[in-house]
Amino acid sequence: MWERISGAMNENTLEKLKILAESAKYDVSCASGGTTRRNRPGGIGSAAGWGICHSFTEDGRCVSLLKIMLTNHCIYDCAYCINRKSNDLPRATFSVSELVELTIEFYRRNYIEGLFLSSGIVRNPDYTMERLVGVAKELRQRHRYNGYIHLKGIPGASRELICEAGLYADRLSVNVEIPNEQSLQLLAPDKDFASVFAPMRHIKQGILENLEDRKKFRSAPRFAPAGQSTQMIIGASPERDKDILSLSANLYKRPTLKRVYYSGFVPVNAYDNRLPALKQPPLVRENRLYQADWLMRFYQFTANEIADDAYPDLDLEVDPKLAWALRHPEKFPVDINKAEYEMLLRVPGIGVKSAQLIVASRRYGKLGESQLRKMGIVMKKAVYFITCRELPFQTVQELHPEQVRRILTRPSGSRKQEDPRQLKLSFEEEPHDRLYLR
Amino acid sequence: MIVCTYDKTFEGLLSVVFEAYSRKKFPDKLLAEGEPLPLFYDEAISVSTDPEKSERVWNGLEKKLSRGGLAFLTQSWLSELPEVDLLLFRYIRKNLDAPVSLELNFGDPDVLEVSQIWKKVGQEKSRIIQFARFQKTADNTYLAVLEPLYNVLPLTLSYFKERFAGQCWLLYDNKRKYGYYYDMKRVSEVRFEQEPLWGVCGKLPEELLAEDEKQFQQLWKSYFKSLAIRERLNPKLHRQHLPARFWKYLTEKQGG
Numbered sequence: 001m002w003e004r005i006s007g008a009m010n011e012n013t014l015e016k017l018k019i020l021a022e023s024a025k026y027d028v029s030c031a032s033g034g035t036t037r038r039n040r041p042g043g044i045g046s047a048a049g050w051g052i053c054h055s056f057t058e059d060g061r062c063v064s065l066l067k068i069m070l071t072n073h074c075i076y077d078c079a080y081c082i083n084r085k086s087n088d089l090p091r092a093t094f095s096v097s098e099l100v101e102l103t104i105e106f107y108r109r110n111y112i113e114g115l116f117l118s119s120g121i122v123r124n125p126d127y128t129m130e131r132l133v134g135v136a137k138e139l140r141q142r143h144r145y146n147g148y149i150h151l152k153g154i155p156g157a158s159r160e161l162i163c164e165a166g167l168y169a170d171r172l173s174v175n176v177e178i179p180n181e182q183s184l185q186l187l188a189p190d191k192d193f194a195s196v197f198a199p200m201r202h203i204k205q206g207i208l209e210n211l212e213d214r215k216k217f218r219s220a221p222r223f224a225p226a227g228q229s230t231q232m233i234i235g236a237s238p239e240r241d242k243d244i245l246s247l248s249a250n251l252y253k254r255p256t257l258k259r260v261y262y263s264g265f266v267p268v269n270a271y272d273n274r275l276p277a278l279k280q281p282p283l284v285r286e287n288r289l290y291q292a293d294w295l296m297r298f299y300q301f302t303a304n305e306i307a308d309d310a311y312p313d314l315d316l317e318v319d320p321k322l323a324w325a326l327r328h329p330e331k332f333p334v335d336i337n338k339a340e341y342e343m344l345l346r347v348p349g350i351g352v353k354s355a356q357l358i359v360a361s362r363r364y365g366k367l368g369e370s371q372l373r374k375m376g377i378v379m380k381k382a383v384y385f386i387t388c389r390e391l392p393f394q395t396v397q398e399l400h401p402e403q404v405r406r407i408l409t410r411p412s413g414s415r416k417q418e419d420p421r422q423l424k425l426s427f428e429e430e431p432h433d434r435l436y437l438r
Numbered sequence: 439m440i441v442c443t444y445d446k447t448f449e450g451l452l453s454v455v456f457e458a459y460s461r462k463k464f465p466d467k468l469l470a471e472g473e474p475l476p477l478f479y480d481e482a483i484s485v486s487t488d489p490e491k492s493e494r495v496w497n498g499l500e501k502k503l504s505r506g507g508l509a510f511l512t513q514s515w516l517s518e519l520p521e522v523d524l525l526l527f528r529y530i531r532k533n534l535d536a537p538v539s540l541e542l543n544f545g546d547p548d549v550l551e552v553s554q555i556w557k558k559v560g561q562e563k564s565r566i567i568q569f570a571r572f573q574k575t576a577d578n579t580y581l582a583v584l585e586p587l588y589n590v591l592p593l594t595l596s597y598f599k600e601r602f603a604g605q606c607w608l609l610y611d612n613k614r615k616y617g618y619y620y621d622m623k624r625v626s627e628v629r630f631e632q633e634p635l636w637g638v639c640g641k642l643p644e645e646l647l648a649e650d651e652k653q654f655q656q657l658w659k660s661y662f663k664s665l666a667i668r669e670r671l672n673p674k675l676h677r678q679h680l681p682a683r684f685w686k687y688l689t690e691k692q693g694g
Binding site for chain 1: 540542543544545546547550564567568569570571572573574580582600601602603604605650653654656657658660661662664665666667669670671672673674675676678679680688689690
């Protein structure tokens with residue numbers, strides 16, 4: 001069938017696509033929203049509005065963008081990366097026209113929201129960055145493509161190239177990869193924090209200057225309207241969760257940084273003894289970090305409240321919000337009909353949407369348990385932390401944080417048979433003071 | 439029990455509201471014309487749709503409800519759930535009778551249920567936008583065949599029109615047997631007298647496809663396959679995000 005293929009495609013394209021998708025898949029970012037590039041007459045597509053996931057891989061991750069590498073040749077030798085120089089794997093490079101045609105044809109069939117282009121380092125950072133910018137420029141200018149473009153900022157790339165990239169891309173990202181400078185230098189001798197943070201700063205400056213320009217001239221072209229993001233690999237180096245979260249919190253303080261992604265370390269280079277030997281990627285830890293990240297971005301938690309010196313790692317057994325609540329029983333129970341919105345957000349089992357529903361509805365009358373349940377509040381958790389119209393249930397005050405934890409982490413099969421109102425006496429060997437005074 | 443029969447259109451429902459207020463008799467059951475009446479009832483009223491009356495009720499609602507509240511009504515109607523009309527009737531009545539807008543009172547079971555149906559229909563709309571797959575035909579029309587759970591195609595048109603403004607496309611609801619065709623100027627509703635060529639499986643015979651269509655399908659399928667990380671396979675999560683009822687029409691879930 002390949003003899004009928006059109007344009008820039010040829011029989012190698014399929015092979016290249018497989019190789020370069022394999023190489024790109026460990027980057028977890030997939031966001032495609034938060035931009036305002038609308039369709040213009042004669043152009044292709046639009047990127048206005050929310051991001052859309054067009055498919056999901058069999059590991060359950062969203063496929064929103066054509067996530068691909070321009071090339072997987074690389075002069076660096078980072079221990080955690082599948083494309084490192086010393087790996088013997090098939091290498092390939094796309095031509096600009098192949099990549100452009102793939103993007104547009106996939107886009108027209110509603111397979112994707114746009115392109116997420118990354119690259120191995122060839123020759124030097126600037127040479128690589130220039131080629132990435134070239135693809136985006138071709139799409140935007142020659143083909144008048146208005147879909148989403150996410151470009152990777154290459155650590156060490158010059159300010160001019162980053163600024164040019166910002167004119168064509170919706171989002172730029174520079175990956176921190178390893179959350180600590182010493183660990184980074186150990187695993188990736190060619191990189192340091194300065195080479196990562198400099199392009200991040202250029203992007204920030206570009207966006208902020210552009211905002212000023214747009215105040216003066218409404219028609220000034222936008223600079224990376226969807227901001228920037230970054231990624232950290234979790235579990236490849238010895239950092240604790242508190243270090244990771246405080247780095248994230250610091251990054252979020254900078255304007256324009258929209259997302260930090262956490263990628264559980266997949267041991268792709270098992271032979272390298274600088275890396276820990278893992279049976280499987282730390283998926284639960286990764287999930288807990290995302291939950292903690294959510295708490296910082298949408299639930300008004302600070303990094304310190306989630307993990308500090310006393311609790312340097314996230315609890316793998318319960319989610320970070322429940323863990324916080326169990327460490328702070330003095331803040332509960334919360335009265336659903338009176339509490340501030342900020343406090344409702346801190347109740348385990350109440351999300352942002354349900355907290356908003358509660359605040360909107362309680363003006364019409366006091367809310368009771370059945371109404372809360374119908375609104376989608378997870379009563380199984382929330383019940384230990386709230387009071388509502390009905391007589392109070394046994395809350396975390398009457399029970400004990402340890403007991404609430406035991407009830408909530410029990411395997412789901414046995415949870416039904418036990419009545420949580422029934423006091424359960426512990427006949428274990430463990431003395432009570434050790435059990436309770438944690 | 440008061441039973442009311444009408445033509446099961448949204449305008450019809452608004453006329454029912456009008457009649458109910460003018461007769462001061464509020465139905466407990468809404469039936470389609472010709473549907474058998476229940477065994478016991480006090481009164482059966484037949485309402486014929488009158489655009490003027492419907493318009494007056496709608497204008498009244500516009501004064502009471504915000505734009506979001508009005509969208510609650512129209513979008514929930516598209517769910518086509520049994521008895522959704524009676525629920526909407528109660529919702530309209532509550533809002534018309536209340537001195538202040540009730541639309542944020544989610545403590546009220548009817549308001550909450552309408553909002554939940556609204557949400558479900560909205561989710562289905564997003565899924566159609568996510569999972570529609572166009573196949574390019576020999577005459578350069580892009581065809582997507584779908585079976586939405588609710589009648590949501592009308593809600594997705596603005597998205598497809600904006601995004602695919604530069605290509606002719608046909609979106610077809612294979613369950614409800616109608617679709618929308620865009621000719622690069624406007625969108626129009628289409629129905630076919632005969633069974634369309636793509637049949638129940640939504641696939642056109644190969645000779646009707648554009649020359650390069652099969653290749654791009656192949657490229658997309660292998661791209662999709664390469665993207666999964668073996669160490670992290672999670673079929674349950676996969677099915678949760680990508681419900682099996684869509685697989686039939688998804689290019690990447692076809693074998694070969």
